[in-house]
Amino acid sequence: xxxxxxxxxxxxxxxxxxxxxxxxxxxxxxxxxxxxxxxxxxxxxxxxxxxxxxxxxxxxxxxxxxxxxxxxxxxxxxxxxxxxxxxxxxxxxxxxxxxxxxxxxxxxxxxxxxxxxxxxxxxxxxxxxxxxxxxxxxxxxxxxxxxxxxxxxxxxxxxxxxxxxxxxxxxxxxxxxxxxxxxxxxxxxxxxxxxxxxxxxxxxxxxxxxxxxxxxxxxxxxxxxxxxxxxxxxxxxxxxxxxxxxxxxxxxxxxxxxxxxxxxxxxxxxxxxxxxxxxxxxxxxxxxxxxxxxxxxxxxxxxxxxxxxxxxxxxxxxxxxxxxxxxxxxxxxxxxxxxxxxxxxxxxxxxxxxxxxxxxxxxxxxxxxxxxxxxxxxxxxxxxxxxxxxxxxxxxxxxxxxxxxxxxxxxxxxxxxxxxxxxxxxxxxxxxxxxxxxxxxxxxxxxx
Ligand code: SF4
Numbered sequence: 001x002x003x004x005x006x007x008x009x010x011x012x013x014x015x016x017x018x019x020x021x022x023x024x025x026x027x028x029x030x031x032x033x034x035x036x037x038x039x040x041x042x043x044x045x046x047x048x049x050x051x052x053x054x055x056x057x058x059x060x061x062x063x064x065x066x067x068x069x070x071x072x073x074x075x076x077x078x079x080x081x082x083x084x085x086x087x088x089x090x091x092x093x094x095x096x097x098x099x100x101x102x103x104x105x106x107x108x109x110x111x112x113x114x115x116x117x118x119x120x121x122x123x124x125x126x127x128x129x130x131x132x133x134x135x136x137x138x139x140x141x142x143x144x145x146x147x148x149x150x151x152x153x154x155x156x157x158x159x160x161x162x163x164x165x166x167x168x169x170x171x172x173x174x175x176x177x178x179x180x181x182x183x184x185x186x187x188x189x190x191x192x193x194x195x196x197x198x199x200x201x202x203x204x205x206x207x208x209x210x211x212x213x214x215x216x217x218x219x220x221x222x223x224x225x226x227x228x229x230x231x232x233x234x235x236x237x238x239x240x241x242x243x244x245x246x247x248x249x250x251x252x253x254x255x256x257x258x259x260x261x262x263x264x265x266x267x268x269x270x271x272x273x274x275x276x277x278x279x280x281x282x283x284x285x286x287x288x289x290x291x292x293x294x295x296x297x298x299x300x301x302x303x304x305x306x307x308x309x310x311x312x313x314x315x316x317x318x319x320x321x322x323x324x325x326x327x328x329x330x331x332x333x334x335x336x337x338x339x340x341x342x343x344x345x346x347x348x349x350x351x352x353x354x355x356x357x358x359x360x361x362x363x364x365x366x367x368x369x370x371x372x373x374x375x376x377x378x379x380x381x382x383x384x385x386x387x388x389x390x391x392x393x394x395x396x397x398x399x400x401x402x403x404x405x406x407x408x409x410x411x412x413x414x415x416x417x418x419x420x421x422x423x424x425x426x427x428x429x430x431x432x433x434x435x436x437x438x439x440x441x442x443x444x445x446x447x448x
Pocket of ligand 1: 165166167169173175412
């Protein structure tokens with residue numbers, strides 16, 4: 001009988017993609033991979049239908065994420081069948097990548113640890129735990145397997161186009177966790193998209209730590225614009241959306257490519273982090289208020305309808321009241337559709353954690369609240385521009401109360417709002433007349 005395993009996936013969309021890749025390997029090797037959300041209490045509590053292994057795919061980007069990962073591991077370790085050894089506990093992803101051997105010596109509750117760079121070892125690791133010996137001819141040593149295996153039938157999926165980051169922003173531990181930047185090849189990305197489309201996916205969201213430099217390390221060099229152009233042309237019935245483009249990589253070529261394909265979402269996610277030049281320099285980032293204003297102008301000239309998202313950090317060491325006020329003015333002035341705001345978190349091992357002039361916690365939280373409220377006001381009024389317009393909406397499914405929902409090209413999964421509509425079937429793209437908005441949500445009637 002095949003071994004039954006399930007993933008608990010924490011953190012960002014990139015981790016979801018890693019889980020999908022590990023799931024694909026396990027399924028190909030004969031494991032049964034069950035969706036954690038669909039498990040019966042009996043399976044979780046260790047009854048007859050118990051799991052053979054629980055795999056916690058962790059995040060360690062920020063302190064809160066580390067705490068959540070550890071809590072999840074301890075909760076899993078406390079389940080009866082894990083505690084008595086009938087169900088194995090495996091920890092994968094960013095936590096083992098960041099803490100290595102220290103984690104293994106501290107966490108005796110888990111039987112195995114797999115850092116991000118070794119995710120291809122998932123089958124070998126579980127085989128070893130279960131004493132499974134394979135014929136070496138059937139072992140997967142090449143990585144030439146299905147890249148994706150989905151446990152859900154949602155019409156939208158993330159595809160990772162690269163991993164790692166060479167940027168070393170002073171506040172960020174990702175380069176130490178995920179390693180150096182490396183693009184995935186066009187062929188492998190195309191193959192993954194092909195598989196997803198065959199499985200019914202209608203929206204593909206391209207992600208990475210730094211999407212804008214995709215292809216710069218390939219031979220011959222490629223660009224993100226060329227990748228989008230090729231994918232959009234190869235899969236004309238599929239929506240493509242790209243997230244996390246650093247400001248200096250929003251090229252004319254990229255904007256022209258988005259403008260020239262109806263199936264590339266008119267949406268850009270550009271993390272600014274701040275607008276003060278000296279703080280940005282201290283963050284080891286480029287740009288300034290003036291440069292960002294010029295960039296926004298350039299984008300809106302080529303893509304007048306574009307939806308824009310960004311993120312800011314408040315309370316970075318040395319941030320003065322004046323610098324924070326200038327950031328607020330910029331947010332009021334630039335009318336972004338979506339703004340993520342984070343309070344600075346001093347992460348061990350990063351340069352910013354060692355900086356003097358820390359902003360005290362109360363001030364940090366006050367600035368977080370102030371900017372959050374301002375951004376909500378600006379962005380929710382910005383969304384009203386769609387009232388009276390007919391937008392294509394991808395139908396996603398139903399909420400628990402039976403309300404049908406979908407997403408327009410102007411809304412990214414997980415971080416933005418949704419569009420409520422009156423009829424449709426998941427996976428359909430329908431014209432919807434937008435009649436109302438509420439904060440980040442839109443509501444409309446299907447015209448199809
Ligand atoms: S670009 Fe900066 S914030 Fe983003 S992953 Fe790389 S180092 Fe971290």
